[in-house]
Amino acid sequence: MKILESQSAVLTNYEVYQHIVDIQQRNSAGKKKRRMPEDAFRLSKEVLKYLQTEPNPLHNQKETQRYSENSLQLLCEKFAESFPDITKGEGLAIFDVRPTNIAVLTTLIEDIDTRFTEQEQQQIIDLIVEILGKDEPKDEEDEEEEGEEGAEDGEDGDAVQSVEAVNGA
Amino acid sequence: MWILTKIADLVQLKPQDFNKPSIEAIEDKINEKYANKVIPNIGLCICVWDITNASEGLIGQYDGHVNINVEFHMVVFRPHKDEVIQARIDKQTSEGIRLVTPFFNDIWVPSTELPENSEFAEAEKLWIWNCDDQQLYFDTHETVRFQVIEEKWHTQAPTKPNESADSNAPTKTRHQPPYSIVGTMAAPGLGCCLWWE
Secondary structure: EEEEEEEEEEEOOOHHHHHHHHHHHHHHHOOOOOOOOOOOOOOHHOOOOOOOOOHHHHHHHHOOOOOHHHHHHHHHHHHHHHHHOHHHHHHHHHHHHHHHHHHHHHHHHOOHHHOOOHHHHHHHHHHHHOOOOOOOOOOOOOOOOOOOOOOOHHHHHHHOOOOOOOOOO | EEEEEEEEEEEEEOHHHHHOOHHHHHHHHHHHHHHHEEOOEEEEEEEEEEEEEEEEOEOOOOOEEEEEEEEEEEEEEOOOOOEEEEEEEEEEEOOEEEEEEOOOEEEEEEEEHOOOOEEEEOOEEEEEEEEOOOEEEEEOEEEEEEEEEEEOOOOOOOOOOOOOOOOOOOOOOOOOOOOOEEOOOOOOOOOEEHHHH
């Protein structure tokens, strides 16, 4: 074994999610069902389960298809346009976590209070919600421990984009 | 949280794998070897991303194995410093909180990295954050967000064989995880996700 490049790229949660979903689809398509070797099979299932746990924004990706290559690009473009101060790394972190309030946004952007006014912070949140959507608040006062993914659909239903074979590279 | 690592390795296909398409057989072999393994200073390997290059297969003289030099990208779990990720509370002691994800169990938040004015309730075995005049509980199994502050690598040295007369006596070695993460929850926006909804 030889490590050629220890880090040739950084992947977003969405890319890993889509990669595993693609593998599962490919393996169950066709007459001959295929399965990954035991460890890889189990691990990728666990990673998928992790990514589908609320409040991870991918928890209802299956229904809403809110995340795609396009939405990432759109988010980066909008940030470059309105908030060029946000670094690429911060943009990716926002894409992964999808903060829908300022408290969570604070953890992703360094020195947020000196770099952006409160109004700008709210504008960033609005932009995120516009592109990546948000979860409708639930009526029950308490969530179950094992956040059931995809239980509710909410307002996201109208923005279905179909994305296929994004991992061709 | 995830990176791609480019690795070169020799893959040996046995004759019984010849019925599979080569690309699948190679991918399976790599996944078999790497998935769920920690490479020191790289991270936890998840699965193959793509295969970028493969040599002609050379058949070994004695065993009939086909030897192929392969270059591939591996999906690796390696959160970078300051990254904010989500996990679940697994166990709490007076020293801190252990967090887990379904695939990775070695995340530790020491008591010094909990929000200010946090205290450990010995009876319930959980941490409580006294925020203003409110008491917020770190309930076990609750989903939390934390920020990575440090990573620890540990290479397990081989241990001496058991020399005692009773060969069945279990060897007592403390298991040290090869890769563990230290995190913090002492900032607004971190801690139980529900608090910040």
